[in-house]
Amino acid sequence: MIGTLIALGISGCGGTSQVKPQTEAYTTEKSGIQSAAARAQQALTLESPARDQALLEAAELYHRGDRLAEAENLLKQVDSEVLDGPHLARYSLLRGEIALRGEQYFLARDLLDNPRLANAAAALPPDQRLRWHRLKGELYGLIGNRAGSIEEYNAAVALLGDTGEIRALHDRIWLILNQFSDTEITDNALRTQNAAVRGWYRLAAEVRGSQGDIARQVERIRQWQQRNGNHAAARILPTSLQQAISIEKATPRRIALVLPASGNFKLAGDTVRDGILSAYYEVLGNGGSVPAIRIYDDGDGEIDTLYQRAVSEGADMVIGPLRKDRLAALTSAPELPVPVLGLNYLDGTANTHGNFYQFGLSIRDEAAQIAERAWIAGHRSVLAITPQTGWGESALAAFQEQWQARGGHIASAVTYSGKEVDYTPLLEPMFLVRHSRERAQRLQQVLGKNVAYTPTRRRDLDMIFLIAYPQDGRQIKPTLDFLYAADLPVYATSHIYDGKQSAALNKDLDGIQFTAMPWSIKALSSGTIQPRASLPGSYRNLFAMGIDAYRLHQWLELLKALPEAEIHGYTGSLSLGDGNAIVRKQPWAYFDNGVAKPAPALGEGVATAQ
Numbered sequence: 001m002i003g004t005l006i007a008l009g010i011s012g013c014g015g016t017s018q019v020k021p022q023t024e025a026y027t028t029e030k031s032g033i034q035s036a037a038a039r040a041q042q043a044l045t046l047e048s049p050a051r052d053q054a055l056l057e058a059a060e061l062y063h064r065g066d067r068l069a070e071a072e073n074l075l076k077q078v079d080s081e082v083l084d085g086p087h088l089a090r091y092s093l094l095r096g097e098i099a100l101r102g103e104q105y106f107l108a109r110d111l112l113d114n115p116r117l118a119n120a121a122a123a124l125p126p127d128q129r130l131r132w133h134r135l136k137g138e139l140y141g142l143i144g145n146r147a148g149s150i151e152e153y154n155a156a157v158a159l160l161g162d163t164g165e166i167r168a169l170h171d172r173i174w175l176i177l178n179q180f181s182d183t184e185i186t187d188n189a190l191r192t193q194n195a196a197v198r199g200w201y202r203l204a205a206e207v208r209g210s211q212g213d214i215a216r217q218v219e220r221i222r223q224w225q226q227r228n229g230n231h232a233a234a235r236i237l238p239t240s241l242q243q244a245i246s247i248e249k250a251t252p253r254r255i256a257l258v259l260p261a262s263g264n265f266k267l268a269g270d271t272v273r274d275g276i277l278s279a280y281y282e283v284l285g286n287g288g289s290v291p292a293i294r295i296y297d298d299g300d301g302e303i304d305t306l307y308q309r310a311v312s313e314g315a316d317m318v319i320g321p322l323r324k325d326r327l328a329a330l331t332s333a334p335e336l337p338v339p340v341l342g343l344n345y346l347d348g349t350a351n352t353h354g355n356f357y358q359f360g361l362s363i364r365d366e367a368a369q370i371a372e373r374a375w376i377a378g379h380r381s382v383l384a385i386t387p388q389t390g391w392g393e394s395a396l397a398a399f400q401e402q403w404q405a406r407g408g409h410i411a412s413a414v415t416y417s418g419k420e421v422d423y424t425p426l427l428e429p430m431f432l433v434r435h436s437r438e439r440a441q442r443l444q445q446v447l448g449k450n451v452a453y454t455p456t457r458r459r460d461l462d463m464i465f466l467i468a469y470p471q472d473g474r475q476i477k478p479t480l481d482f483l484y485a486a487d488l489p490v491y492a493t494s495h496i497y498d499g500k501q502s503a504a505l506n507k508d509l510d511g512i513q514f515t516a517m518p519w520s521i522k523a524l525s526s527g528t529i530q531p532r533a534s535l536p537g538s539y540r541n542l543f544a545m546g547i548d549a550y551r552l553h554q555w556l557e558l559l560k561a562l563p564e565a566e567i568h569g570y571t572g573s574l575s576l577g578d579g580n581a582i583v584r585k586q587p588w589a590y591f592d593n594g595v596a597k598p599a600p601a602l603g604e605g606v607a608t609a610q
Contacts, residue, residue, distance in 0.1 A: 036061035040074055049082040056083075056091050063094060072098050085120035089128050092117045096135055105143050105376055106603055112136050130159045137172070142376060144588070144601035146176050147188050154197050157232055167236050171564070174238035177204040178566040178573050179587065181524040181598075199231045207241070208526055208568060212279055213288035214554045218248045240565040243558045251554040252339075254292045256310035258320030259343075261297040269298065269322055271531075271539045272343060275546020276319065278529045291317075291553070298322065303329045311338050319343070319549055331356060341552060343545070347394075351579040357556055359582040361545055361571065363391050363467075364398035366493040366515045369585060370465060371402035373513075374491055377602050379463040383430055383488075384413040385476060386467040395467050395493065411461055418472055423479040431457035431483045457484040466492040466512070469538065474508040489513065494520070494586060498537030503594030513599055516589035519544040519570040523598050524587050526568055544570035552582065 036058045043054035055074045062071035075095045083091055092111045099108035111117075112135055121129060137152035153173050160166050177200065180188070185208060189201035206224050210217035221241055225234045257276060260269035273295065284290050294313065296306055303326045310318055318340045321327055327342045328349055339355040345362055374382070382403065386392040392415065400410060412430050420426060428434060433456075464485070468476055473496045480486065492514040497506075499520035518524045520540070531543035548569040555567050559576035566573040572584035588599035 032061055032065050033067060036065065036067070036070070048079060049084075049087075052078045052080075052082055053087055056087060056094070060090070060094060063098070068098055068101070072102070080114075085116075085123060088114070088116055089120060089124050089132070093128065093131055093135065096139075097131075100135060100139055100142075103375070105139065106378070108135075108139050109143065109603065112139060126159050130156055133159070134169075137169075140601075141172075141176055143603060144599070145604075146179060146184075146601075147192075148601075149176050150200060151192070151194060151197055154194065154200065158196075163236060166232065167239065170233055170236055170238045171240070173200060174204075174240060175564065175566060177201075178568045179585070180204065180568075181518060181587070182208055182526045183523050184598075196231060199228050200233065203228075203233060210288075211526065211568065212283045212551050213286070213290075214244060214248050214251055216286075216288050218245050221245065240558060240562055243561055243565070247557045247561075250557060252291055252317035254294070254314045254316050255553060256313075256315035256318045256320075257293060257295045258298050258303075258306060258310065258318055259295065259322055260299060261295075262299050265298075265323060267536075267539060268542055271535065271542040272322065272546040272549065275529075275531075275543040275548075276550040277546075278543075279547040279550035282527075282529060296320075298326060304333050307333070307336070307340070317341065317553055319553065327358070339556065341549060341556065343549060345581060346579075351581075354580070357552075357576075357580045357582065359545075359549060359552060359574075361541055362584065363395040363493060363495075365572075365584045366586065367395040367399040367465075367467075368402045369515055370491045370493070371399050371406070371408070373588065373602070374463055374465075374489075375403070375406050375408060377489070379489065380407070381409045381411045381461050382463050382465050383461050384410055384465045385427070386413070386415055386465075387472070388415045388417050392467050396465075399465055416472070416476075420475070423475055424482065427476070427479055428483055431461075431485060433457055433483055461485075461488060464488050464490045466490050467495065468492065469495050470498055470506070470509070473512065474505065477510075477512060478508050486511075494541065497521075497589070497591075497596050499531075499540050500537065501595060505594070506591055506596065507594035509591040510593065511591060513588060513590045515572075515586040516596070516598075517541055517544055517571055518568075518587060519547075521589055521596050521598065524589065525570070527570065529570070541571065548574065 039054055039061065040058035043051050043058065046054055055078050059071040059074040062074065071094070075091065075098070078091055080088060080091055092114055096108045096111040099111060112132065121132060124132070133152045133156035137149050137156060140146070140149035140152060150173055153169050157166055157169050160169070177185070185201050185204050189198050189205065192198050192201070203224050206220040207217055210220050221244070228234045257273060259273050260266055280290055280293060294310070294315070296310055298306070298321045300306055303321060307318060307330060316338050318338060320343055321330065322343045324344050324346065327344055327346055330340065330342070331346065331349065331351060331353060336353050336356055339357065341357045341359055344360045345358045351358070384396055384399065386396045396413065403410065414426060414430055416423065416426055464480065466473065466476065473492065477490065480488070480490070490512045492512050494515050494517045496509065496512060496514045497516065497520060499517070516524055518526060519530070529547055531540045535543065548571050551567070551569060552574065559565055559567065563576055566575045566585070572586040575583050577583040589596050590599045
């Protein structure tokens with residue numbers, strides 16, 4: 001009642017000199033919170049729906065004061081079924097926004113997808129409709145409903161008049177489109193009933209079809225603009241496409257490939273080289289423009305000498321080396337006059353050169369991405385199963401860093417050598433199944449008779465983080481099922497799948513969700529280049545990395561100018577992170593009856609904990 005009493009006191013005073021100080025005080029954060037508390041107290045004296053409207057108003061006041069916990073607590077007491085259209089919109093938007101910020105994604109989805117809200121949307125003020133579409137666009141993007149996200153952001157654009165705000169939403173739409181496969185772009189262009197959204201998909205198709213040739217891409221962008229002059233994106237291009245037009249003439253014309261041609265790294269070097277040359281000849285075969293390429297053996301002397309030789313022979317970009325020690329040696333040079341795209345990452349080594357870039361198949365990126373998806377899905381307590389290798393340790397460390405930063409718990413962790421014939425002795429202690437059997441045996445002894453029972457596992461786990469190649473995964477997953485853990489979602493890195501569809505072999509991997517290399521699954525791929533069938537499984541991703549390395553040579557300036565931009569590649573969506581390191585974000589897949597398929601959006605067929 002404090003807020004009410006203050007208001008009455010003001011209205012009863014005479015003279016403006018007395019009113020003004022009180023009015024200013026009433027607008028402070030403290031008085032706003034007091035008003036919220038008073039309105040919440042008043043709600044207790046009212047009958048529904050006045051009670052629910054008062055609680056909503058109090059929650060709005062708390063929200064304005066950034067007191068989200070208090071606002072959420074009041075909103076939980078509101079009976080939304082009795083609210084009329086305008087109040088329902090205010091309730092759904094406020095509680096949906098708080099749920100979204102609190103990472104309660106599926107609660108937010110239920111609130112924002114409320115059919116009653118959708119029916120009332122047309123009558124809402126433009127600012128509320130704009131807020132609704134923006135919130136849904138953000139939410140759908142987070143849970144993997146990318147097509148829905150684009151529809152919502154496009155609807156928001158239609159409500160805007162400010163060019164700056166439109167460009168920001170166009171950039172968001174384009175960022176999401178870069179996560180689609182070619183097949184998804186084509187299918188969604190046919191599926192959507194919205195002409196403006198269809199125009200977005202067609203623009204994406206034009207750009208995707210010329211990803212390896214920036215000159216052709218710029219030409220196709222301009223042609224699309226001419227054919228779609230009334231489309232919002234024709235007038236206000238996404239920033240990354242505008243940037244592509246501006247850098248078209250500045251791409252390297254002579255590239256030096258510095259790769260190992262002998263020794264232990266020969267097969268890796270040859271595989272990356274073959275990927276690079278395959279991308280090169282694809283562009284050339286389509287009549288596009290390509291740079292001149294000269295190949296240097298990384299084993300020929302000191303790396304800095306080799307670099308200087310390539311520069312003196314006309315290279316305006318160097319791709320390579322592949323080995324970490326060679327990369328480290330190259331970064332110690334006082335200057336690098338032409339850009340370098342190193343094909344690995346310098347863990348823990350600062351990059352002091354502005355034109356030195358790092359690109360590789362970092363398992364740390366994949367582990368961090370798993371932590372993000374699992375958290376969004378509602379999981380909180382994990383069992384980690386990783387190999388006794390340096391890269392296994394690195395993956396676990398990256399996952400642990402992201403997981404614990406969010407508040408997650410690693411309940412147990414176990415490592416394996418890869419030489420196990422039977423994984424049961426290794427994994428059974430992690431699930432405490434033996435404890436269950438021992439309890440049953442003690443009960444039988446007490447009762448003096450056999451008691452029917454089913455062993456159970458520990459119940460504090462809600463997911464499994466797995467690092468394994470297919471041959472190990474095919475043994476580990478059935479062992480988990482045998483140990484009564486078939487209900488636990490399993491998240492794995494791309495190593496679990498080698499790109500060879502074999503339903504008979506991969507049946508034992510059923511249900512595993514994994515970060516997929518786009519090239520490895522037809523429905524996710526962007527292009528037709530494939531590694532040769534005889535290439536060992538552990539090297540096939542290196543071939544895809546070579547394709548992306550070639551394509552990156554023309555996009556580095558764009559990624560540097562626009563850190564939020566992404567390029568759709570064979571190994572994932574590529575962006576530029578700290579230290580000029582390329583960051584990969586991969587699509588999701590899962591095994592269904594032994595077949596690797598694109599994973600649906602969270603909450604639409606993939607296990608969640610919410």
